[in-house]
Amino acid sequence: MELLNIFGLGSGCNVDFTFDQQESRKMILVQTEKGPQKLLVYTDNEPIKGTVKVDVKSGKKIEHKGIKVELIGQIEVVYDRGNHHDFVNMVQELSPPGTLTGTTTFAFDFVSTEKAHESYNGVNVRLRYFLRFTIARAMSTNITKDQDFWVINYNSPPEVNSSIKMEVGIEECLHIEFEYGRSKYHLKDVILGKVYFLLVRIKIKYMEIALVKRESTGTAPNVYTETETLTKYEIMDGSPVRGESIPVRLFLGAFDLTPTYKSVCNKFSVKYLLNLVLVDEEDRRYFKQTDITLWRKLETPDPRKLITVKDAHEVLNEGKEERRKKRREKKEAKEKNQTDEPKEGGVKEDSEEEEKKE
16 A cells, blocks of 8 residues: 555545656656666755645545655665665645545745765665655554655865875786876866886786776665676786886766765765786786776867767657747747638748648
8 A cells, every 4th residue: 555655545535746847957867676667866966846736536525634745865775674864854744634636736846955975876775865745644554655856066166186106016027117197186187197116027928907996885884896897808918018108098978977985974985996916927817906996077168069969869859849849839829819710821831831841
């Protein structure tokens, strides 16, 4: 019964959320337990405004003890599903006790909403923001419906962004030094670096670099860690000589990345590592890992930026749909103003010919 209530079934009414300016707001496709879902995107200080429409089925009424809407920020951990952590919980009372019939619309407005943490869908943890609409009832199960939305937070460039320099090797066999230009990168950045071979007395077969994501949940000693290699590619083939330097160039924009999360509400962390691996002719592996920090940069449109074929088709299709919509509205307006006797002319034919041209 409770599951039916969530979707507005078995409760005698349907509940629908509408956000302000939702047609023009950016959306993101998120993988959820119910499959792919498109969610509206908000930033940290943006107000959450809109309406909730309750449509009571014909011939029925709902007696209630009050109606409210909550804005909730919640962390869900896979191994502890029954114990969610709410780090944001704001409530607005929409109606005192009474009776609902027909169609009723309620407005909500969460102005001062500090959304400090970004939304996140991980392997073992999920950080989500959602609105929960509740009709409290005395003799029956409460009617509730949740509506998720997605939060992203833009950051300013870090004031300190030092380079990374490290040495690694085997005594009297191998001595290498690697250097990366910075330690902090935005999500569309390019990682540039070099690997220097100061001493080479083993036969190296190849060298590769990998970008690794590490998600940690829980607190010590019960910490669960999931490691995922996002990309790995070869940057050197064959054995180098002393004094050789190998360039490193990694474009982060090609991957679905999140910012670095550090102990969010003491529940989880997400960090990224660069893993440098050397393999000799006996397939022995020598590796060195280093942490990098990722942050989200405010996206500014670049008129010189190239768009993909897919993006171009989407732009063209949007333009076609907009023109068709305007023609339909124009045609409907003319038909509405027509008298009972049809006027001469070819409005219909002209309109159909224009649509065929599209």
